[in-house]
Amino acid sequence: MKRLTLSRRRLVTAAASIVAVVALASFAVTWPSLNKQDGEEKNHERASDAGQSADIAPNTQASGASAAPAAVRLVQAAKSQGYKPIAESKYLTLEADEANGHFIVTDKRTGHRWKSYPEEKGYRENENQGKWKANLQSPLMFSYVEFNVRRDLAKESNLLDEKGIVSSFEATDRGFKIQYEIPDLGFVIPAEVRLGDDYVETRILKDGLKDERTYTEEELAAKKDKGARLVSVRLYPFLGAQTSEEENGYLLLPDGSGAIVEFKQERGGTNNYYSEQVYGADWAYSANSSFSIRNPVRMPVFGIKAGEQAIIGVISGGSEYANIVAAPSKTFSQYNWITAEQNFRFKYYQYTNTKKTTGFVSFTKDLIASDRSTRYYPIARKDAEYAQMAARYREYLTDELGKLPLQTADGKIDLQLHLLGADSERGFLKDSYLPLTTTRQAEEIVQELNTLGIDRMSITYLGWQRNGYSRYGGSLPLSSKLGGNEGMKQFADFAHAKGYRVYLDGSSYSYNNTGRDGFRRSRDGLRDIGAAVMEFNSRGGDDKKTFVSPRFAEKVILDDLKVAQTLHVDGYAFGQGIGALLNTDFNEKYTATREETKQIQQLILETTKETLGHVQVAEGNGYTLPYVNHIQGLDDDISGDLFVDRQVPFMQIALHGLVTYSANYANDSDDYETTFLKGIEYGAVPSFVITHAPSQQLLKTRSLGQFYSTGYKDWLQEMVLQYQRFNEALGDVQDRFITDHRSLADGVYETTYSGGKRIVVNYNAEPYEGNGWTVKPKDFAVVS
Known part of the structure; x- marks a missing residue:
């Protein structure tokens, strides 16, 4: 999710459309x-x-x-x-x-x-x-x-x-x-x-x-x-x-x-x-x-x-x-x-x-x-x-799209846990592989969270690919320094024994900068209408990543799914070029219209779901909905145009009860308190990105310095607290539709679910008095 967000920000270079007639x-x-x-x-x-x-x-x-x-x-x-x-x-x-x-x-x-x-x-x-x-x-x-x-x-x-x-x-x-x-x-x-x-x-x-x-x-x-x-x-x-x-x-x-x-x-x-x-x-x-x-x-x-x-x-x-x-x-x-x-x-x-x-x-x-x-x-x-x-x-x-409502069994939410596996460490002559959360260490983290009372978890492994987070192409087999294929299989089995699902981050398939998977930039890269191969600086300087043709990515993913089955993972969490970006490809070998690219992405999602059982998507477009069970990084904010008057959770109201969704990582937010309250108001689930290694280790890497604080020991208690509080508010309504949302006062909002449950969130520094109930400052209350 974060990878996609930052990529989009780097590419945006101009102001919003302002036109005079x-x-x-x-x-x-x-x-x-x-x-x-x-x-x-x-x-x-x-x-x-x-x-x-x-x-x-x-x-x-x-x-x-x-x-x-x-x-x-x-x-x-x-x-x-x-x-x-x-x-x-x-x-x-x-x-x-x-x-x-x-x-x-x-x-x-x-x-x-x-x-x-x-x-x-x-x-x-x-x-x-x-x-x-x-x-x-x-x-x-x-x-x-x-x-x-x-x-x-x-x-x-x-x-x-x-x-x-x-x-x-x-x-x-x-x-x-x-x-x-x-x-x-x-x-x-x-x-x-x-x-x-x-x-x-x-x-x-x-x-x-x-x-x-x-x-x-x-x-x-x-x-x-x-x-x-x-x-x-x-x-x-x-x-x-x-x-x-x-x-x-x-x-x-x-x-x-x-x-x-x-x-x-x-x-x-x-x-x-x-x-x-x-x-x-x-x-x-x-x-x-x-x-x-x-x-x-x-x-x-x-x-x-x-x-x-x-x-x-x-x-x-x-x-x-x-x-x-x-x-x-x-x-x-x-x-x-x-x-x-x-x-x-x-x-x-x-x-x-x-x-x-x-x-x-x-x-x-x-x-x-x-x-x-x-x-x-x-x-x-x-x-x-x-x-x-x-x-x-x-x-x-x-x-019309055939999206089926959610069905939950135990009335509890899933903590969205993202593990950063490995990346490339900067070197004087060449980079080296830097593991941050091995599969064995991932077991330790999950066990500790389970012991502290987190009953439900959905785990997405980032940077699992063979060369780490910033290296695209040739994802399999996993590096032995991370745990190898066998280590990932053992971790997945360990998580399943506790009732958790494990996903592999699939956004890495959108680019290639290693030449692996038989990729050749001039032959297999996505081309614009001027026949130029589309490349982007992944870390400044001359280290570029090439956007691969959608048809090439399709072939690689479908081949890798066969190996992913042997790892016992539950699915992929796609993003960037799959489900969130939609481009025409003018590569003569892989020509695809924008409509055909959409169909390719849908085929990838559908095949992944059939093969592994589940699919998640980061910042996904509407055409992904029939296939996914969770959306990472669903926007909980607006762009802030001068003529826009207010923000509402229209998308969340439409989606709640059909899929679960999370916003930005809680430990990667500029305003941690507001992010938490908005998650409650909008019916989201909590999401964290962590490493077994201390946060300082990320500064050595090529790509992970973007994350603020990931050392899991620094966030253990907060993850448990958020899990408990989200469950208090939303655990029993994950499969319920949001039926109403309104402002009760400036900075005070009420969300109503089918069945009548009402949750009031107070963003103000003063308590809010309702009809026989009170919401504390910077807090929420279940009022019915």
């Missing part, structure tokens, strides 16, 4: 049309809200006024067909306007209506200027590059400004299919909207997708082909978008544990907005570019709450090519909005000389064509909050 020509605001009943009865009310006359009814020939030009561009006919019933499911109804594809979903359980366009209430003309007037009306926004003009610049536009049309509309059993065309650019974007029992899914269809205009000889003679090609699409980007007219609402960002952006009428104008790639950056396109310093998006999910209603969006198809984009009010317009952006091309740096000192920025030429879909789940409670949104995402994980 330049306003273009103004357009008259014309909201998507409503059906006659809704439109005629509420037109006057809506016009009053917007500070306009009732003559601005959208896409219609208003009495005494001409239809707005922007609306005419969208439809084939001069008048809208109006909203008509299209489909109905168990809990939802769908109405749509055939002329433009906008729709309204009504939740039969609550009566709430969700529109594919921004809510009209609170609209003010002067707060939506320039191009954003057209953006807000359009059923899709898109960006494109003109390869024959500026190959380094993506232009952002929308259906209205580009004079797009609806070329076909077809009702289906559960919704409708629609085809959008932008004739001037040659783009054809087929889409589908369909109902599930309790969700509406929007989908960009691969079949029929086109982004190249065919010119006649006469047209080419008259004007130059600009080479316009599609870069990204936001389909129905303002579904659920709201003004801050009423401040009882927020955007939910998948940043860290979960970040809330409150609706604020008085929020100052800002150019900051949120745009992060799901599953993190693709390193294959990283040359001469910078990575975001925000937390990677681990789960393809987002949400919006407005008043008493809330909706959660899940990118259900093409998540590996998606960004999640959001902006608070007064950033680009007066609306708070959040959406999925699907990428079909990526920006990269193309070198123009062999020394790789000069080059230019461009976008990839080939279109990555695949179906892309997002599901929107209205929450059935009228008082819905992020806890209920997380609960619906948890249901998605069980129903």
